[in-house]
Amino acid sequence: MRLSYSADVKIIQVPCTGRVDILHLLNAVEDGADGVYVAGCLEGECHYIEGNLKARRKVAHVKKILTELGIEPERVEMYNLSSAQGARFAEIANEMAERIRALGPTPVKNHTAA
């Protein structure tokens, strides 16, 4: 199956989304990512029982921090899909790229000190 998805998406592989930490998401935003999303397995189908549920809670916490900082929480998202859903993977990538395009570039810029 050869599917194309937005070239704006950079993939970072983790053994399980349970490995994703609040700091991974925050540091990505800090380093200027326009958006970050976690693509976990379907809920109830985590190989490690609840890694994807933990990831969802971490995403929710990061959204809360971003809101506190006046940054659109939609820049961070959690998605669930199975490894057999290649078409859904491409769809999510495009959906997220589309969402970020609508939001515009991140307000977190690497300005040099004024």
Place this chain on the structure above:
Amino acid sequence: MIVADRKSLEEILGMVADNKKILILGCKGCVTVCNVGGLKEVEILTSSLKIARKKAGNPIDIDIQVLERQCDTEYVAELGEAVNDYDSVISMACGVGPQFLSEMYKTQTFYPAVNTTFFGGATQHGVWEERCAGCGTCGIHMFGGLCPIARCAKSLLHGPCGGSSKGICEVNADTECIWDSIVKKKMEAGQLADLMGVRGLKDWTTARDGGPRRSIREELVQGNI
């Protein structure tokens, strides 16, 4: 342990608004255990502040360090003169930390990043409750092991006030009336008579009412043990 809550990002950002380079100092003691000022929380605060300042077009340099404890001069001394390389320092320890730091490094400014709240413990993951008010003369054994000084809103010592209703304290609908629990516990143990006597006046001079307290352990001061 000493329990604390982190201040809002807005308040912390306001403290360091004019600073370009700061140090955020965690503590491996109580605040690590109550998940408010250990390495993880230091890193989250650091990233959050950096994001906010980049967004404002005024980036900030932040170094981090986590001391074994901020309430012991030997660990506070580890910072040394390097502490003056920063515009200011944010301490994530309980209120003791920024004070020990301020006493040792007199020209540096130390901001508290947490609000220190009480002595207590976790009753479930993420929930801490007050258990002791540090009155200096512990008598919990007289109350079925439940402290009415810390846990009764009025610190009553001779049974509940008239506001106790269905086990709930009149001061706060989310709080159990500890006197209700003390009486129930003593009744169940068949020891209600223990609560019937009139107690002598409690000596509050050992509590905060007697002013700041100091504990001197001669044998340690003299190096005997």
